[in-house]
Amino acid sequence: MKRTGWIIYNGNLPGNKFLDFAEMIQTAARTLNSKAEIIKNNDLLSLLTTSSLGLLSETSLPDYVVFTDKDIYLAKQLEYLGVPVFNQAKAIAVSDDKIATYQKLSKLQLPIPKTIIAPKIFHTGSFDERIIDKAIKELGFPLVMKEAFGSFGEQVYLVKNKQELDKKLQLIGNKPFVFQEFVHTSYGVDIRLQVVGDKVVAGMKRRSADDFRANITAGGRMEAYTPSQEEEELAVKAAKAIDADFAGVDLLNGDRNQPIVCEINSNAHIRNLYECTGINAADYMMEYILNKL
Template identity: 30%
Template sequence: MKLAILSRNSKLYSTRRLVEAARAQGHSVRVLDPLRCYMRISTDGFEMRYKGAPISGYAAVVPRIGASVTRYGCAVLRQLELMDSYTPNSAAAIARARDKLRCHQVLAARGIGLPVTVFGDNPDDTGDLLAMLGPPPHVVKLNEGTQGNGVMLTEKLSASRGAIETLRGLYANFIVQEFIAEAKGADLRCFVVGDRVVAAMRRQAPKGDFRSNLHRGGSAKAVRATRAEMDTAVRAAKILGLGVAGVDLIRSKRGPLVLEVNSSPGLEGIEAATGVDVAGTIIAHVASHGTSPRKRERNTDLTDS
């Protein structure tokens, strides 16, 4: 199978592992920097070039699109979809997952457990907005932050107001959520491929922090997710249209709650913690769909991104 991986850096661990896994399974694979792809769009067909040369004929594409290039990266992926390449994560699905507010609205509408979340724009409504949420502590998050960046814990009502006023002054989009104290700074990363959780790890925040992201000094160990946790993770990914996803859950008194669904989850932490060949599983899943003789999912998810 002729396979492309959309990634800005071929030396990143996740990209390297996907390339190794693809070659080990006998596929032809190439890493394409999405910012070096450019397109011709016409009613008589779609064309793409990369560093001056035409590219076409990719049976499948694995997107590793960073948050900073979401818009352009999704445009490139959408073009490849229109050129009949299969992808486990469509451009529309990635856009849905990247917008935390939109993601929470979609998941809540389908009954997925979430921390209570509020959102508002006008400063005059801040008091009532926080009253809708309940007493602090509160978690304030940038709407498109990643790896724990732009996430703040406010322990007093005045601190919540101050954080909100500061973000509004910066014209930043953000949400405010309830703080789940019983989680004790830990969350669960369930790695979903297709219709199952292929690996899971428990991440613990370092002392003095509440963010469990490994990039921020958190620790990780393999864990056996419960049936309810696995079902929640798989359902959340499916609702958003993601065939590959890292679903972050917290264990609460009312069951598993989804914190975030990552459309481009890193492989280094999960593979190191669990010993599972996640990259190989992703490639096998993509190959089983990308080589299908049917017309690939063209035009089925392109108008929603």
């Protein structure tokens, strides 16, 4: 039976990278004889009434949805309507919230940088100096301050002293964030492993000459990478920890070369990975989805 699908991306974001990701998945679907339509999230309005819930759309619901956006309310609406969504809303929500991600990983005792969750403050509140002193005592300088929500290495700051810390607190304001141990053994270097189901399908190492972050958008360079068995197993466990069907898992290199989970990206873009390795993760993603159905 020929399966039909929707590939949903955010139509409000600038640039072509988000559409490009969707098009890669669409091409992979066609190769596997599945008709997949690319749809902007703002073309699918969720409707809620006392007696029903649905979509303000005349298009028939598909057999599956590949969700490349972070609009978790739309993803959940589609799930309520009985459509299998990859990744599910719960996985997207946890991945998008770095604090929730670290909590999931810590609960399963997977290796992460030592992390202190900053207490929530409201707009008119101020940060308690005692909290700052405890964070400095526990982590020392330099330390990382990382906002809960952010992509492409943004909203992540390396702080070298108390003066810089105070400035970042002013910048962050009342947004949720963490204080985090700086993994000095991985300065400017990380590993991106693309997980699909129970396996790593591709990997690359990213390096930056002048930034502690290795993201390509922050100026990092990439090279194909073959992970160790330990790294593969950790990446798969990390993706499963947030209930992701597929994810880009970023690992740091800790003391004695121990891999440490830095972040999990449920909607990781795969163009750079393809250009670096020649492996199209979209093919594996679509094969996984159609087999799951």
